[in-house]
Amino acid sequence: HKDAYQVILDGVKGGTKEKRLAAQFIPKFFKHFPELADSAINAQLDLCEDEDVSIRRQAIKELPQFATGENLPRVADILTQLLQTDDSAEFNLVNNALLSIFKMDAKGTLGGLFSQILQGEDIVRERAIKFLSTKLKTLPDEVLTKEVEELILTESKKVLEDVTGEEFVLFMKILSGLKSLQTVSGRQQLVELVAEQADLEQTFSPSDPDCVDRLLQCTRQAVPLFSKNVHSTRFVTYFCEQVLPNLSTLTTPVEGLDIQLEVLKLLAEMSSFCGDMEKLETNLRKLFDKLLEYMPLPPEEAENGENAGNEEPKLQFSYVECLLYSFHQLGRKLPDFLTAKLNAEKLKDFKIRLQYFARGLQVYIRQLRLALQGKTGEALKTEENKIKVVALKITNNINVLIKDLFHIPPSYKSTVTLSWKPVQKVEIGQKRTSEDTSSGSPPKKSPGGPKRDARQIYNPPSGKYSSNLSNFNYERSLQGK
Structure with a gap:
């Protein structure tokens, strides 16, 4: 009945009713x-581009029936191109059709998708990438076999040679969701991919917004991959050697972003998973010098005991939390850095700054606790109190870290949760540390009276540097931080 089928194919040149019948019978x-x-697929493709939306939808819906044998990659290619439709019903039909042929032959479907991602128009490329990032995770394990996942990785590497920032983020989402890359070696592969994308072999250009943005985008993708087995050493080294010395000159295309704080946060998060570093002492010194910039010397006193200057130095707690934490993490690898690697004058200067900062910190913590005392539930959800709760987390963290550095010799044993990270729940039976650095609520009074737990606040040695801190105002110090 070849002649009869040819009549059906010719129906695509007829009127609306003939086209509707053709859309059903050509695939059947x-x-x-x-x-x-070839003639049948081309005829159906003509119907997929018809002016009548109902004919287009019918033709698209039936396309998976053509996906047999060597025709499947071509159908996948056609469906991928049809993702550019602005009609929501058509778009859903295309998505469903792609998913259905994916289950027939994942490799063939991927061939069509990646063909358009690499060579198709921008709108098709964009939507094909989004299709992969949202739909792959919905497919069953028997579809996403190890071989299929290897093909996704191979093809993704080709695309990653030339991607925008947004596309890179989507591809990292796609790849990190593959079960074959959930292993230590898999995550290590992903870190190497990100490092390549970040161009860590090149000299950093702080005045180039695109260069800065690329580094931040890549580092954000790398951070969740790091662990005790997958080290962040390359990234931490690059940040210490190339970024920290240029912190004050960084530029960013993102309006309103505190780029310096963003960099310091990323460094802090990565520092926990840093492995053996070649130039550890040199990089610790860079970190140390940057920390000194944010830990001011106390103001000089006039003869009458008043401040000689007009105003006290600003204590930038958010920056200090990040830098202290990073220094604390890397310092564990070279515990005698402060005592054996610094000259006496530098060490004395550091202790003076540390003492002055610690004194201001105690006043700040007391004022914050007083302001939050008795507040629960909805009261803690106001914008002002949210800021105070975060500020209390930050200052508690700094308090614990400074206490470690005041030890003789310095200790690096304490563990804190960075203020912007989710709090780890304590398991039943697990001993809680004496200093809960993650709690945002004020300390509860003991039933025996107002006696304070002596371990809650560390009081460094008193001295002349503490005399001007009684009027320290935490409201002023919160501005912009």
């Missing part, structure tokens, strides 16, 4: 006429 009898395969 397609498998019986392999010698007319």
